[in-house]
Amino acid sequence: xxxxxxxxxxxxxxxxxxxxxxxxxxxxxxxxxxxxxxxxxxxxxxxxxxxxxxxxxxxxxxxxxxxxxxxxxxxxxxxxxxxxxxxxxxxxxxxxxxxxxxxxxxxxxxxxxxxxxxxxxxxxxxxxxxxxxxxxxxxxxxxxxxxxxxxxxxxxxxxxxxxxxxxxxxxxxxxxxxxxxxxxxxxxxxxxxxxxxxxxxxxxxxxxxxxx
Amino acid sequence: xxxxxxxxxxxxxxxxxxxxxxxxxxxxxxxxxxxxxxxxxxxxxxxxxxxxxxxxxxxxxxxxxxxxxxxxxxxxxxxxxxxxxxxxxxxxxxxxxxxxxxxxxxxxxxxxxxxxxxxxxxxxxxxxxxxxxxxxxxxxxxxxxxxxxxxxxxxxxxxxxxxxxxxxxxxxxxxxxxxxxxxxxxxxxxxxxxxxxxxxxxxxxxxxxxxx
DNA sequence: GAGTGTGAAGCAGTTCACAGCG
DNA sequence: CGCTGTGAACTGCTTCACACTC
Numbered sequence: 001x002x003x004x005x006x007x008x009x010x011x012x013x014x015x016x017x018x019x020x021x022x023x024x025x026x027x028x029x030x031x032x033x034x035x036x037x038x039x040x041x042x043x044x045x046x047x048x049x050x051x052x053x054x055x056x057x058x059x060x061x062x063x064x065x066x067x068x069x070x071x072x073x074x075x076x077x078x079x080x081x082x083x084x085x086x087x088x089x090x091x092x093x094x095x096x097x098x099x100x101x102x103x104x105x106x107x108x109x110x111x112x113x114x115x116x117x118x119x120x121x122x123x124x125x126x127x128x129x130x131x132x133x134x135x136x137x138x139x140x141x142x143x144x145x146x147x148x149x150x151x152x153x154x155x156x157x158x159x160x161x162x163x164x165x166x167x168x169x170x171x172x173x174x175x176x177x178x179x180x181x182x183x184x185x186x187x188x189x190x191x192x193x194x195x196x197x198x199x200x201x202x203x204x205x206x207x208x209x210x211x212x
Numbered sequence: 213x214x215x216x217x218x219x220x221x222x223x224x225x226x227x228x229x230x231x232x233x234x235x236x237x238x239x240x241x242x243x244x245x246x247x248x249x250x251x252x253x254x255x256x257x258x259x260x261x262x263x264x265x266x267x268x269x270x271x272x273x274x275x276x277x278x279x280x281x282x283x284x285x286x287x288x289x290x291x292x293x294x295x296x297x298x299x300x301x302x303x304x305x306x307x308x309x310x311x312x313x314x315x316x317x318x319x320x321x322x323x324x325x326x327x328x329x330x331x332x333x334x335x336x337x338x339x340x341x342x343x344x345x346x347x348x349x350x351x352x353x354x355x356x357x358x359x360x361x362x363x364x365x366x367x368x369x370x371x372x373x374x375x376x377x378x379x380x381x382x383x384x385x386x387x388x389x390x391x392x393x394x395x396x397x398x399x400x401x402x403x404x405x406x407x408x409x410x411x412x413x414x415x416x417x418x419x420x421x422x423x424x
Numbered sequence: 425g426a427g428t429g430t431g432a433a434g435c436a437g438t439t440c441a442c443a444g445c446g
Numbered sequence: 447c448g449c450t451g452t453g454a455a456c457t458g459c460t461t462c463a464c465a466c467t468c
Contacts (some may be wrong), residue, residue, distance in 0.1 A: 010414070017413040019395060035427060043394055047427085048461055055429055063428045063467040080413045081420025099311040105392060105409055113415075150415055159465060173422060174415040176408075180229060180317060182255055190418035192411040196388075197317055199404040201229040201292045201360055202222070204323075205387040206402035208293025210385060221437060247449065259449090260439055267451055275445045276448045 006054045013080075015053050020076040026069045035066035047069060082110050089115035089148045091163060092125055092155035093133055098179055100168045101128050114146045118157070139163070143170050150174040157181045220268045225292075227265050230255045232288040238281045247278035287419050294322050301360040304374060305335055305345055308390055309366035326358045331371070345401035351375070355382050362386040369393045 014099070021043045031079045054061070054072075058078055058206050061067045069166040077083050086113055088111050090097055100106070101113060119136040126133055134142050145153075151167050153160055153175060160179040167175065177183055180197050220305045234254045238246055248262040249321070266273070266284075269291055270325040289295050301322050302309055312318070313325060328340050338345055346354050355363075365372055365378050365387060372391040378388065386402045389395055392409050 011459070013409050013414050013417050015411040016417075017407075019409040020413075021392065021409075032349075037427085044396070046461070049459095051428060052430080052460075059429060061428050065425045065468070066427065079417065079420075081416040082413065084416075084420060086286060086416060086419065095311040099307040102307050102406065103408065106412065109409065109413070111412055112409065148420055150412075152276055167466095174419050176411055176415060180233065184256065188422075190415050192414055194406060194408060194411055195229075196312065196406060197233075197321065198226050198317065199388055199406055200321070200323055200362075201294065202225050202404055203402050204293035204296075204298060205225050205291065207227075207298065207361055207386050208291075208296060210400075223437070249449085258439070260441095261437095262452060264438075264452080271451060273450045275450045277446070278449070 007123045012053045014126045015045065015049075015142060016076055016080060017042060019050070019053070020073065020080065020082075023069055023073045023076065027073060032069050033062075033066045034072075035068055036061075038066075079084045085110045085112050086149045087115075087147055088150045088152060089117065089143060089146065090154065091117050091139075092153065092169075093118040093120075093128055094154065096157075097152075097154035098128065100152060101131075102180070111150070113152075115142045115148060117142065119155075136163075139166055140170050143172060144169065148172060150176065152176045152178065153183075224265045224268060226291060227255060227257065227261075227289055230290065231262070231265070232285065234296075235281055235285045235288065239401060240284060242421075244281050245274075245278050246281055246284075248273075250278075285409065297322045297324050299327075299359055300325045300364060301329065301355060301358065302364045302366065303329045303379075304334075304366035304368075305330040305340055306366065306368075309314045309364075310340065312364060312366060312390070313343075314355045323362070324365075327354045331367075333359060348375075350379055352382050355384060362388065364388045364390065365395075366390045386387065 019039050022039055023034070023188065036191050040047045040050045057075060060071055060075065089104070090101055090113050093116055105129060106113065108149050114131065116123065116133045117136060117139055118133050123133050124135040138161040149172070153164060155163060157179050160177070160181050161183060164175060164183050164185065166184060168189055175183070175185065175187065177191060177193045180195055185191055221342040231251050234251055235246070248259040251262045252259045255411070267289060272283055272287065275284055281283060302313055305328055313328065318325065325343065326366050328343045330336065330345050331346060335345050356381045361384070365376060365386050369391050372389070372393055373395060376387060376397065377396050380397060380401055385400065386396070387397065389403060389405045392407055395403060397403050
């Protein structure tokens with residue numbers, strides 16, 4: 001199957017991330033070959049689902065045997081764009097922003113935070129790790145200078161929308177939003193929301209349901 | 213329509229959380245009535261979707277007019293179980309755990325973190341806000357004593373699975389997982405994963421695609 | 425024999441379109 | 447007349463089942 005003809009479902013992309021993590025585990029423990037069933041068990045899905053997911057990318061399993069861990073790891077890294085080092089800017093150096101900045105797995109995966117912006121004058125000029133925090137007024141300049149690919153939004157709700165509009169205006173095409181608000185963006189900008197509240201409320205719903 | 217007969221899709225539950233946030237905004241700004249189209253615009257969805265979502269819960273719109281902001285807010289709070297104060301335990305007082313603990317919107321929504329557990333002996337006995345951090349050995353005792361409803365997991369991957377098994381064993385039925393690993397749990401336990409990596413990799417995929 | 429790759433069937437969530445009510 | 451509520455059509459993801467290959 002041709003790897004360019006087909007649009008890969010979003011749900012599949014999420015699972016590919018999971019599979020990659022499992023494959024890296026297998027690689028570390030010296031396993032060289034893995035069947036769809038093994039990946040499925042780890043990922044809480046079915047073997048058929050795993051095979052279908054992987055079939056979107058091409059076909060590199062060996063029948064009767066499974067997939068080469070090394071090969072599949074490489075393919076998934078490539079598809080997910082993890083063979084590129086992306087330049088990332090963090091907007092907001094509050095509690096959450098700081099925790100994200102110091103989150104090791106980001107760097108390990110090739111997400112390189114090179115710019116940190118905050119509008120608190122007491123923070124501007126101080127350092128987060130090896131990065132000097134810059135003021136909001138330098139936003140456009142910083143994004144262009146550092147040729148930022150991706151922006152993480154960790155600012156309070158009231159300022160989020162205005163800020164991302166400026167971000168989009170200078171051509172950034174991917175935004176990871178931690179602010180508990182729905183951002184309105186042009187269609188060609190990829191947006192993902194990470195909302196602790198939405199997830200918690202989903203659990204709250206389950207609890208409330210089961211309690212009758 | 214009867215509010216107990218039907219299973220509400222997961223995607224709908226997520227959107228209900230969003231709608232509730234918008235309704236609270238409207239309430240603050242003194243708007244008393246809102247049409248499905250207005251909610252849709254804010255939430256990046258369609259009017260039909262909003263109406264369908266709300267129809268799972270019953271029918272309390274006024275034709276030709278829209279929905280009463282106050283009434284709908286109340287209904288959504290009820291459905292999402294936000295009229296109950298849930299007792300929450302936080303496992304892991306590292307960077308992410310601490311940031312979550314201090315995240316105000318949790319408390320505002322009735323999620324009351326009454327217990328914090330960490331296995332670092334230097335942290336045990338110290339305080340996070342007004343809560344004294346307890347050791348991992350006190351886990352079961354603490355969960356029962358405090359009659360915890362919901363557990364937030366913010367511990368390193370290698371210890372996460374073993375820990376949640378102990379959590380589930382004492383009867384906790386809802387887990388919010390921040391560890392970048394897939395937890396295996398009994399079916400009757402509600403689980404939500406918040407994975408920064410999965411979302412970032414989704415964006416990375418989009419960037420890689422658009423760059424050809 | 426074991427396990428992949430994939431059309432076809434099944435199912436769930438979304439969108440449509442319109443009757444019905446305020 | 448405006449906007450809700452909802453069956454019906456549609457779209458797209460998931461599951462099945464089996465031919466195929468190592």
